[in-house]
Amino acid sequence: MKRAKKRIAVIGGGITGLTTAYRIKQKIEKEHLPFELILLEGSLKIGGKIYTVKNKTRYIDLGAESLDIRYPEALELIKELGLKDQLIFSEGNKPDVFFYNQLYQLNYPTYNGIPIRRNDIWKGNLLTMYGKIVTYTSYFNTFKKLEKDIETSTYLKRLLGDEMVEHIVEPFFNKIYASDLDKIGIKASRELVYEIEMKYGSLQKGLAAHPELLDGSGNYATFKNGLSVLTEALEEILKPHIQYRKKVFEIKKNDEDVYILDINHTEQVRVGSICLATPVTEYAKMIDHPEISRVFGNVETASVGYIVFGFSKKDIKNLPEGFGIVTPRRNDSFVTSVVFLDKKWPSLSEDEDVLIGVNFGRSGEDALVSLSNKEIEQSILKDLNTILGITKEPLFRIIKRWADAIPQFTVTQQEDILLAKQILSDDYPGIYIAGQGLAGFGINHCVQQANIIGNQIVEYAKKQNCL
DSSP, X not given: OHHHHTEEEEEOOSHHXXXXXXXXXXXXXXXXXXXXXXXEOSSSOOOTTOOEEEETTEEEESSOOOEETTSSHHHHHHHHTTOGGGEEEOOSXXXXXXXXXXXXXXXXXXXTTEESSGGGGGSSSSSOHHHHHHXXXXXXXXXXXXXXXXXXXXXXXXXXXXXXXIIIIHHHHHHHHOOOTTTSXXXXXXXXXXXXXXXXXXXXXXXXXXXXXXXXXXXXXXXXTOTHHHHHHHHHHHGGGEESSOOEEEEEEOTTSOEEEEETTTEEEEESEEEEOSOGGGHHHHSOOHHHHHHHHTOOEEEEEEEEEEEEGGGOOSOOSSSEEEOOGGGOOSEEEEEEHHHHSGGGOBTTEEEEEEEEOOTTOOGGGGSOHHHHHHHHHHHHHHHHOOOSOOSEEEEEEEEEEEEOOOTTHHHHHHHHHHHHHHHSTTEEEOOTBBTBSSHHHHHHHHHHHHHHHHHHHHHHTTO
Protein backbone atom coordinates (compact mmCIF):
# COMPACT_ATOMS: atom_id res chain seq x y z
CA MET A 1 0.00 0.00 0.00
CA LYS A 2 3.00 2.32 0.22
CA ARG A 3 2.84 3.06 -3.49
CA ALA A 4 -0.93 3.67 -3.34
CA LYS A 5 -0.50 6.21 -0.54
CA LYS A 6 1.87 8.17 -2.76
CA ARG A 7 -0.63 8.35 -5.62
CA ILE A 8 -2.71 11.53 -5.89
CA ALA A 9 -5.80 11.46 -8.11
CA VAL A 10 -7.63 14.43 -9.59
CA ILE A 11 -11.06 13.41 -10.88
CA GLY A 12 -12.40 15.71 -13.60
CA GLY A 13 -10.64 17.51 -16.43
CA GLY A 14 -12.39 20.87 -16.45
CA ILE A 15 -10.55 24.09 -15.62
CA THR A 16 -10.71 23.33 -11.88
CA GLY A 17 -9.28 19.83 -12.21
CA LEU A 18 -6.62 20.92 -14.69
CA THR A 19 -5.46 23.82 -12.54
CA THR A 20 -5.47 21.68 -9.40
CA ALA A 21 -3.37 19.02 -11.14
CA TYR A 22 -1.02 21.71 -12.46
CA ARG A 23 -0.46 23.08 -8.95
CA ILE A 24 0.11 19.56 -7.60
CA LYS A 25 2.64 18.83 -10.35
CA GLN A 26 4.45 22.11 -9.65
CA LYS A 27 4.72 21.37 -5.95
CA ILE A 28 5.86 17.76 -6.49
CA GLU A 29 8.62 18.90 -8.86
CA LYS A 30 9.71 21.88 -6.78
CA GLU A 31 10.01 19.84 -3.58
CA HIS A 32 11.26 16.66 -5.31
CA LEU A 33 8.45 14.61 -3.77
CA PRO A 34 8.03 10.88 -4.54
CA PHE A 35 4.36 11.22 -5.51
CA GLU A 36 2.51 9.96 -8.57
CA LEU A 37 -0.13 12.25 -10.06
CA ILE A 38 -3.02 11.00 -12.19
CA LEU A 39 -5.89 13.02 -13.69
CA LEU A 40 -8.95 10.93 -14.59
CA GLU A 41 -11.29 12.39 -17.23
CA GLY A 42 -14.48 10.54 -18.08
CA SER A 43 -14.69 11.74 -21.69
CA LEU A 44 -12.35 11.87 -24.66
CA LYS A 45 -11.81 15.61 -24.27
CA ILE A 46 -10.65 17.81 -21.44
CA GLY A 47 -11.84 21.36 -20.77
CA GLY A 48 -15.31 20.88 -19.28
CA LYS A 49 -17.41 23.96 -20.04
CA ILE A 50 -14.54 25.62 -21.86
CA TYR A 51 -15.45 24.44 -25.34
CA THR A 52 -14.14 26.10 -28.51
CA VAL A 53 -15.10 25.25 -32.08
CA LYS A 54 -13.70 26.56 -35.36
CA ASN A 55 -16.09 28.03 -37.93
CA LYS A 56 -14.17 28.69 -41.13
CA THR A 57 -11.39 31.01 -39.91
CA ARG A 58 -13.04 32.03 -36.62
CA TYR A 59 -12.86 30.38 -33.21
CA ILE A 60 -16.11 30.47 -31.25
CA ASP A 61 -16.64 29.49 -27.61
CA LEU A 62 -19.86 27.59 -26.94
CA GLY A 63 -19.47 27.27 -23.16
CA ALA A 64 -17.65 29.79 -21.02
CA GLU A 65 -17.41 32.78 -23.37
CA SER A 66 -14.81 34.97 -21.69
CA LEU A 67 -12.80 35.74 -18.57
CA ASP A 68 -13.88 38.56 -16.28
CA ILE A 69 -10.53 40.23 -15.62
CA ARG A 70 -11.98 42.32 -12.79
CA TYR A 71 -11.07 39.20 -10.79
CA PRO A 72 -7.32 38.44 -10.87
CA GLU A 73 -6.96 34.66 -10.60
CA ALA A 74 -7.33 33.52 -14.22
CA LEU A 75 -5.21 36.37 -15.56
CA GLU A 76 -2.41 35.48 -13.13
CA LEU A 77 -2.51 31.85 -14.32
CA ILE A 78 -2.42 32.99 -17.95
CA LYS A 79 0.63 35.17 -17.28
CA GLU A 80 2.33 32.29 -15.52
CA LEU A 81 1.73 30.02 -18.51
CA GLY A 82 3.19 32.62 -20.89
CA LEU A 83 -0.10 33.14 -22.72
CA LYS A 84 -0.78 36.80 -21.96
CA ASP A 85 0.38 38.04 -25.37
CA GLN A 86 -2.36 35.92 -27.00
CA LEU A 87 -5.19 37.65 -25.13
CA ILE A 88 -7.72 39.97 -26.73
CA PHE A 89 -9.95 42.29 -24.72
CA SER A 90 -13.62 43.16 -25.01
CA GLU A 91 -14.91 46.25 -26.77
CA GLY A 92 -18.41 47.67 -27.24
CA ASN A 93 -18.93 49.10 -23.74
CA LYS A 94 -21.62 47.04 -21.90
CA PRO A 95 -24.90 45.29 -22.74
CA ASP A 96 -28.17 47.10 -23.34
CA VAL A 97 -31.25 46.08 -21.36
CA PHE A 98 -34.29 44.91 -23.34
CA PHE A 99 -37.46 45.82 -21.48
CA TYR A 100 -40.91 47.15 -22.39
CA ASN A 101 -40.08 46.04 -25.97
CA GLN A 102 -37.25 48.56 -26.15
CA LEU A 103 -33.48 48.57 -25.89
CA TYR A 104 -31.97 50.76 -23.20
CA GLN A 105 -28.28 51.59 -22.82
CA LEU A 106 -27.22 52.55 -19.28
CA ASN A 107 -25.26 55.68 -20.22
CA TYR A 108 -23.74 56.20 -16.79
CA PRO A 109 -21.21 54.33 -14.60
CA THR A 110 -22.51 50.96 -13.37
CA TYR A 111 -21.42 47.67 -11.87
CA ASN A 112 -23.60 44.78 -13.11
CA GLY A 113 -26.20 47.41 -13.91
CA ILE A 114 -26.06 49.07 -10.46
CA PRO A 115 -25.68 52.87 -10.80
CA ILE A 116 -22.61 54.18 -8.99
CA ARG A 117 -23.87 57.76 -8.68
CA ARG A 118 -27.13 58.25 -6.84
CA ASN A 119 -28.36 61.03 -9.15
CA ASP A 120 -28.08 58.78 -12.21
CA ILE A 121 -31.12 56.92 -10.93
CA TRP A 122 -33.31 59.68 -12.36
CA LYS A 123 -32.07 58.99 -15.90
CA GLY A 124 -33.89 56.78 -18.37
CA ASN A 125 -37.33 55.17 -18.38
CA LEU A 126 -36.58 51.70 -17.08
CA LEU A 127 -37.98 52.61 -13.64
CA THR A 128 -41.25 54.27 -12.72
CA MET A 129 -41.04 57.48 -10.71
CA TYR A 130 -41.99 55.49 -7.62
CA GLY A 131 -39.22 52.99 -8.38
CA LYS A 132 -36.69 55.78 -8.78
CA ILE A 133 -37.67 57.33 -5.45
CA VAL A 134 -37.41 53.97 -3.65
CA THR A 135 -33.97 53.31 -5.15
CA TYR A 136 -32.75 56.84 -4.40
CA THR A 137 -33.74 56.62 -0.74
CA SER A 138 -32.38 53.07 -0.40
CA TYR A 139 -28.88 54.37 -1.15
CA PHE A 140 -28.86 55.86 2.36
CA ASN A 141 -29.46 52.46 3.98
CA THR A 142 -26.64 50.60 5.72
CA PHE A 143 -26.60 46.97 6.82
CA LYS A 144 -24.65 44.93 9.30
CA LYS A 145 -22.63 41.86 8.39
CA LEU A 146 -24.89 38.90 7.76
CA GLU A 147 -24.69 36.17 10.36
CA LYS A 148 -26.52 33.83 8.02
CA ASP A 149 -26.81 33.92 4.26
CA ILE A 150 -29.94 35.43 2.69
CA GLU A 151 -31.40 35.28 -0.81
CA THR A 152 -29.56 37.43 -3.33
CA SER A 153 -32.81 39.10 -4.39
CA THR A 154 -33.67 39.97 -0.78
CA TYR A 155 -30.22 41.46 -0.21
CA LEU A 156 -30.21 43.47 -3.44
CA LYS A 157 -33.76 44.76 -2.96
CA ARG A 158 -32.85 46.04 0.51
CA LEU A 159 -29.98 47.93 -1.11
CA LEU A 160 -31.64 49.10 -4.31
CA GLY A 161 -35.40 48.60 -4.24
CA ASP A 162 -37.61 46.09 -6.04
CA GLU A 163 -37.86 47.76 -9.43
CA MET A 164 -34.14 48.41 -9.83
CA VAL A 165 -33.40 44.76 -9.09
CA GLU A 166 -36.17 43.26 -11.23
CA HIS A 167 -35.82 45.58 -14.23
CA ILE A 168 -32.04 46.15 -14.43
CA VAL A 169 -29.80 44.33 -11.97
CA GLU A 170 -31.34 40.83 -12.13
CA PRO A 171 -30.61 40.28 -15.84
CA PHE A 172 -26.95 41.26 -15.36
CA PHE A 173 -26.66 38.77 -12.48
CA ASN A 174 -28.55 36.08 -14.39
CA LYS A 175 -26.08 36.40 -17.24
CA ILE A 176 -23.46 35.10 -14.77
CA TYR A 177 -25.31 32.61 -12.60
CA ALA A 178 -28.33 31.44 -14.68
CA SER A 179 -29.97 31.42 -11.28
CA ASP A 180 -33.17 32.27 -9.53
CA LEU A 181 -32.04 35.16 -7.35
CA ASP A 182 -34.93 34.36 -5.02
CA LYS A 183 -33.08 31.15 -4.07
CA ILE A 184 -29.33 31.61 -4.41
CA GLY A 185 -27.57 33.10 -1.38
CA ILE A 186 -25.65 36.37 -1.71
CA LYS A 187 -22.75 34.95 0.30
CA ALA A 188 -22.89 31.61 -1.51
CA SER A 189 -22.54 33.39 -4.87
CA ARG A 190 -19.29 35.09 -3.72
CA GLU A 191 -20.64 38.23 -5.37
CA LEU A 192 -18.47 41.31 -4.86
CA VAL A 193 -21.34 43.64 -3.90
CA TYR A 194 -21.63 42.08 -0.46
CA GLU A 195 -17.89 42.17 0.24
CA ILE A 196 -17.65 45.79 -0.94
CA GLU A 197 -20.61 46.95 1.12
CA MET A 198 -19.21 45.29 4.24
CA LYS A 199 -15.80 46.89 3.70
CA TYR A 200 -16.92 50.44 2.88
CA GLY A 201 -20.27 50.63 4.68
CA SER A 202 -21.84 51.72 1.40
CA LEU A 203 -21.95 49.90 -1.91
CA GLN A 204 -21.75 53.15 -3.88
CA LYS A 205 -18.71 54.39 -1.93
CA GLY A 206 -16.98 51.06 -2.42
CA LEU A 207 -17.66 50.93 -6.15
CA ALA A 208 -16.60 54.56 -6.56
CA ALA A 209 -13.30 53.62 -4.88
CA HIS A 210 -12.79 50.79 -7.42
CA PRO A 211 -13.35 52.21 -10.91
CA GLU A 212 -11.65 49.13 -12.37
CA LEU A 213 -14.80 47.16 -11.46
CA LEU A 214 -17.20 49.30 -13.49
CA ASP A 215 -19.02 47.86 -16.51
CA GLY A 216 -17.45 48.78 -19.83
CA SER A 217 -14.96 47.91 -22.54
CA GLY A 218 -11.94 45.90 -21.47
CA ASN A 219 -13.63 44.02 -18.62
CA TYR A 220 -13.48 40.69 -20.42
CA ALA A 221 -10.75 38.77 -22.16
CA THR A 222 -10.39 35.70 -24.32
CA PHE A 223 -7.87 34.37 -26.82
CA LYS A 224 -8.08 34.95 -30.55
CA ASN A 225 -8.24 31.16 -30.89
CA GLY A 226 -10.79 30.77 -28.08
CA LEU A 227 -10.62 29.95 -24.39
CA SER A 228 -9.47 26.41 -25.17
CA VAL A 229 -6.00 27.94 -25.58
CA LEU A 230 -5.86 27.95 -21.76
CA THR A 231 -7.05 24.39 -21.19
CA GLU A 232 -4.93 23.06 -24.05
CA ALA A 233 -1.83 24.67 -22.53
CA LEU A 234 -2.57 22.95 -19.22
CA GLU A 235 -3.30 19.69 -21.04
CA GLU A 236 0.08 19.82 -22.76
CA ILE A 237 1.88 20.26 -19.43
CA LEU A 238 -0.15 17.49 -17.79
CA LYS A 239 -0.20 15.08 -20.74
CA PRO A 240 1.86 12.33 -18.98
CA HIS A 241 -0.64 12.34 -16.11
CA ILE A 242 -3.99 12.48 -17.94
CA GLN A 243 -6.04 9.33 -18.50
CA TYR A 244 -9.03 9.80 -20.81
CA ARG A 245 -12.31 7.85 -20.81
CA LYS A 246 -11.78 6.98 -17.14
CA LYS A 247 -15.06 7.65 -15.35
CA VAL A 248 -15.02 7.08 -11.60
CA PHE A 249 -18.25 5.48 -10.39
CA GLU A 250 -17.40 4.80 -6.75
CA ILE A 251 -14.83 5.66 -4.11
CA LYS A 252 -14.29 3.11 -1.31
CA LYS A 253 -12.04 3.48 1.68
CA ASN A 254 -10.01 0.58 3.05
CA ASP A 255 -8.51 0.15 6.50
CA GLU A 256 -5.18 1.79 5.66
CA ASP A 257 -6.55 5.18 4.60
CA VAL A 258 -6.18 4.21 0.97
CA TYR A 259 -9.07 4.78 -1.43
CA ILE A 260 -10.16 2.34 -4.12
CA LEU A 261 -11.56 3.95 -7.26
CA ASP A 262 -14.03 1.97 -9.35
CA ILE A 263 -13.23 3.12 -12.90
CA ASN A 264 -15.66 2.29 -15.73
CA HIS A 265 -16.86 -0.70 -13.66
CA THR A 266 -13.92 -2.58 -15.17
CA GLU A 267 -10.86 -1.65 -13.12
CA GLN A 268 -9.83 -0.51 -9.68
CA VAL A 269 -7.10 1.96 -8.79
CA ARG A 270 -5.77 2.60 -5.30
CA VAL A 271 -4.84 6.14 -4.32
CA GLY A 272 -3.84 7.97 -1.17
CA SER A 273 -5.61 11.29 -1.78
CA ILE A 274 -8.23 12.68 -4.15
CA CYS A 275 -9.47 15.98 -5.53
CA LEU A 276 -13.07 15.73 -6.75
CA ALA A 277 -13.35 18.33 -9.51
CA THR A 278 -16.52 16.91 -11.05
CA PRO A 279 -20.00 18.47 -11.01
CA VAL A 280 -21.14 18.57 -7.37
CA THR A 281 -24.11 16.34 -8.20
CA GLU A 282 -21.62 13.48 -8.74
CA TYR A 283 -20.33 13.48 -5.15
CA ALA A 284 -23.30 11.59 -3.71
CA LYS A 285 -22.95 8.94 -6.41
CA MET A 286 -19.28 8.30 -5.63
CA ILE A 287 -19.23 8.58 -1.83
CA ASP A 288 -21.66 6.45 0.14
CA HIS A 289 -22.45 8.61 3.16
CA PRO A 290 -25.93 9.79 4.26
CA GLU A 291 -24.91 13.41 4.88
CA ILE A 292 -22.95 13.67 1.63
CA SER A 293 -26.05 12.32 -0.10
CA ARG A 294 -28.27 14.85 1.68
CA VAL A 295 -26.07 17.84 0.87
CA PHE A 296 -25.23 16.98 -2.73
CA GLY A 297 -27.78 14.40 -3.82
CA ASN A 298 -30.61 16.90 -4.25
CA VAL A 299 -28.82 20.01 -5.47
CA GLU A 300 -31.01 21.81 -7.99
CA THR A 301 -29.34 22.60 -11.29
CA ALA A 302 -30.08 24.86 -14.22
CA SER A 303 -29.71 23.55 -17.75
CA VAL A 304 -28.52 26.18 -20.19
CA GLY A 305 -27.72 26.42 -23.86
CA TYR A 306 -25.92 28.63 -26.33
CA ILE A 307 -26.69 29.14 -29.99
CA VAL A 308 -24.55 31.13 -32.42
CA PHE A 309 -26.17 32.56 -35.53
CA GLY A 310 -24.64 34.16 -38.57
CA PHE A 311 -26.74 36.96 -40.09
CA SER A 312 -26.23 39.56 -42.75
CA LYS A 313 -25.88 43.03 -41.21
CA LYS A 314 -28.80 44.37 -43.24
CA ASP A 315 -31.12 41.80 -41.61
CA ILE A 316 -30.80 43.37 -38.14
CA LYS A 317 -33.17 46.30 -37.64
CA ASN A 318 -32.60 47.07 -33.93
CA LEU A 319 -28.92 47.29 -33.08
CA PRO A 320 -27.87 47.72 -29.43
CA GLU A 321 -25.50 50.52 -28.48
CA GLY A 322 -23.41 48.09 -26.42
CA PHE A 323 -21.87 44.73 -27.32
CA GLY A 324 -25.04 42.85 -26.48
CA ILE A 325 -28.31 42.64 -24.61
CA VAL A 326 -29.56 41.26 -21.29
CA THR A 327 -33.22 40.49 -20.64
CA PRO A 328 -35.16 40.50 -17.35
CA ARG A 329 -37.30 37.49 -16.46
CA ARG A 330 -40.40 39.64 -16.88
CA ASN A 331 -39.86 39.76 -20.64
CA ASP A 332 -41.29 36.25 -21.01
CA SER A 333 -38.46 35.39 -23.38
CA PHE A 334 -36.32 32.27 -23.71
CA VAL A 335 -33.34 34.53 -24.38
CA THR A 336 -31.34 35.45 -21.27
CA SER A 337 -28.64 37.42 -23.07
CA VAL A 338 -27.38 38.23 -26.55
CA VAL A 339 -23.78 38.95 -27.52
CA PHE A 340 -22.76 40.55 -30.82
CA LEU A 341 -19.56 38.56 -30.93
CA ASP A 342 -17.82 40.54 -33.65
CA LYS A 343 -18.61 43.78 -31.78
CA LYS A 344 -17.34 42.48 -28.47
CA TRP A 345 -14.36 40.81 -30.17
CA PRO A 346 -13.51 42.81 -33.33
CA SER A 347 -11.06 40.09 -34.40
CA LEU A 348 -14.13 37.95 -35.22
CA SER A 349 -15.44 40.54 -37.69
CA GLU A 350 -15.66 39.20 -41.22
CA ASP A 351 -17.14 40.87 -44.31
CA GLU A 352 -20.85 41.63 -43.98
CA ASP A 353 -21.66 38.77 -41.62
CA VAL A 354 -22.71 39.40 -38.01
CA LEU A 355 -22.09 36.75 -35.35
CA ILE A 356 -24.75 36.69 -32.65
CA GLY A 357 -24.43 34.44 -29.61
CA VAL A 358 -27.61 33.76 -27.64
CA ASN A 359 -27.72 32.33 -24.12
CA PHE A 360 -30.94 30.57 -23.15
CA GLY A 361 -32.15 28.67 -20.10
CA ARG A 362 -31.98 29.57 -16.43
CA SER A 363 -33.25 28.14 -13.17
CA GLY A 364 -36.93 27.30 -13.50
CA GLU A 365 -36.94 28.23 -17.21
CA ASP A 366 -34.70 25.59 -18.76
CA ALA A 367 -37.25 23.35 -20.50
CA LEU A 368 -36.15 24.68 -23.88
CA VAL A 369 -32.79 22.94 -23.52
CA SER A 370 -34.47 19.52 -23.77
CA LEU A 371 -36.19 20.26 -27.10
CA SER A 372 -34.90 19.39 -30.56
CA ASN A 373 -32.42 21.68 -32.31
CA LYS A 374 -35.14 22.79 -34.72
CA GLU A 375 -37.55 23.67 -31.90
CA ILE A 376 -34.82 25.57 -30.05
CA GLU A 377 -33.90 27.51 -33.17
CA GLN A 378 -37.51 28.43 -33.92
CA SER A 379 -38.13 29.64 -30.36
CA ILE A 380 -34.96 31.73 -30.24
CA LEU A 381 -35.53 33.24 -33.70
CA LYS A 382 -39.03 34.27 -32.62
CA ASP A 383 -37.53 36.11 -29.65
CA LEU A 384 -34.81 37.68 -31.83
CA ASN A 385 -37.55 38.96 -34.12
CA THR A 386 -39.07 40.78 -31.13
CA ILE A 387 -35.77 42.04 -29.72
CA LEU A 388 -33.72 42.80 -32.85
CA GLY A 389 -36.33 42.90 -35.60
CA ILE A 390 -34.75 39.95 -37.41
CA THR A 391 -37.12 38.25 -39.85
CA LYS A 392 -34.62 36.54 -42.17
CA GLU A 393 -33.27 33.02 -41.82
CA PRO A 394 -29.75 32.77 -40.39
CA LEU A 395 -26.80 32.08 -42.66
CA PHE A 396 -25.75 29.32 -40.25
CA ARG A 397 -26.26 28.22 -36.67
CA ILE A 398 -24.33 26.23 -34.05
CA ILE A 399 -26.14 24.91 -30.97
CA LYS A 400 -24.61 23.62 -27.74
CA ARG A 401 -26.55 22.41 -24.69
CA TRP A 402 -25.26 22.16 -21.15
CA ALA A 403 -27.64 19.94 -19.19
CA ASP A 404 -27.68 20.40 -15.40
CA ALA A 405 -24.71 22.72 -15.77
CA ILE A 406 -25.19 25.33 -13.05
CA PRO A 407 -25.78 24.25 -9.43
CA GLN A 408 -28.34 26.39 -7.62
CA PHE A 409 -27.06 26.61 -4.08
CA THR A 410 -29.53 28.08 -1.62
CA VAL A 411 -28.97 30.17 1.48
CA THR A 412 -28.07 27.06 3.48
CA GLN A 413 -25.13 26.28 1.20
CA GLN A 414 -22.35 27.58 3.41
CA GLU A 415 -23.49 25.58 6.42
CA ASP A 416 -24.00 22.46 4.29
CA ILE A 417 -20.61 22.74 2.59
CA LEU A 418 -18.83 23.29 5.90
CA LEU A 419 -20.58 20.21 7.29
CA ALA A 420 -19.68 18.13 4.22
CA LYS A 421 -16.04 19.21 4.38
CA GLN A 422 -15.91 18.34 8.08
CA ILE A 423 -17.34 14.88 7.37
CA LEU A 424 -14.73 14.36 4.66
CA SER A 425 -11.96 15.51 6.99
CA ASP A 426 -13.13 13.18 9.77
CA ASP A 427 -14.28 10.12 7.83
CA TYR A 428 -12.54 10.47 4.46
CA PRO A 429 -9.24 12.28 5.13
CA GLY A 430 -7.45 13.16 1.93
CA ILE A 431 -10.58 13.74 -0.17
CA TYR A 432 -11.04 17.37 -1.26
CA ILE A 433 -14.04 18.74 -3.17
CA ALA A 434 -13.72 21.46 -5.80
CA GLY A 435 -16.91 21.59 -7.89
CA GLN A 436 -18.38 24.68 -9.49
CA GLY A 437 -20.44 26.76 -7.12
CA LEU A 438 -18.76 25.56 -3.92
CA ALA A 439 -16.66 28.72 -3.79
CA GLY A 440 -18.33 30.96 -6.36
CA PHE A 441 -19.02 30.75 -10.07
CA GLY A 442 -16.92 31.36 -13.13
CA ILE A 443 -13.38 30.60 -14.23
CA ASN A 444 -11.72 32.91 -11.71
CA HIS A 445 -13.36 31.20 -8.76
CA CYS A 446 -12.46 27.80 -10.23
CA VAL A 447 -8.79 28.81 -10.48
CA GLN A 448 -8.81 30.33 -7.00
CA GLN A 449 -10.24 27.14 -5.52
CA ALA A 450 -7.74 24.99 -7.44
CA ASN A 451 -4.78 27.04 -6.20
CA ILE A 452 -5.81 26.37 -2.60
CA ILE A 453 -6.67 22.68 -2.95
CA GLY A 454 -3.57 21.90 -5.01
CA ASN A 455 -1.45 22.96 -2.06
CA GLN A 456 -3.66 21.31 0.58
CA ILE A 457 -3.68 17.91 -1.08
CA VAL A 458 0.11 17.75 -1.40
CA GLU A 459 0.55 18.78 2.23
CA TYR A 460 -1.83 16.00 3.23
CA ALA A 461 0.08 13.47 1.12
CA LYS A 462 3.35 14.56 2.73
CA LYS A 463 1.88 14.06 6.18
CA GLN A 464 0.32 10.74 5.23
CA ASN A 465 3.70 9.47 3.96
CA CYS A 466 5.67 10.98 6.88
CA LEU A 467 7.58 13.40 4.61
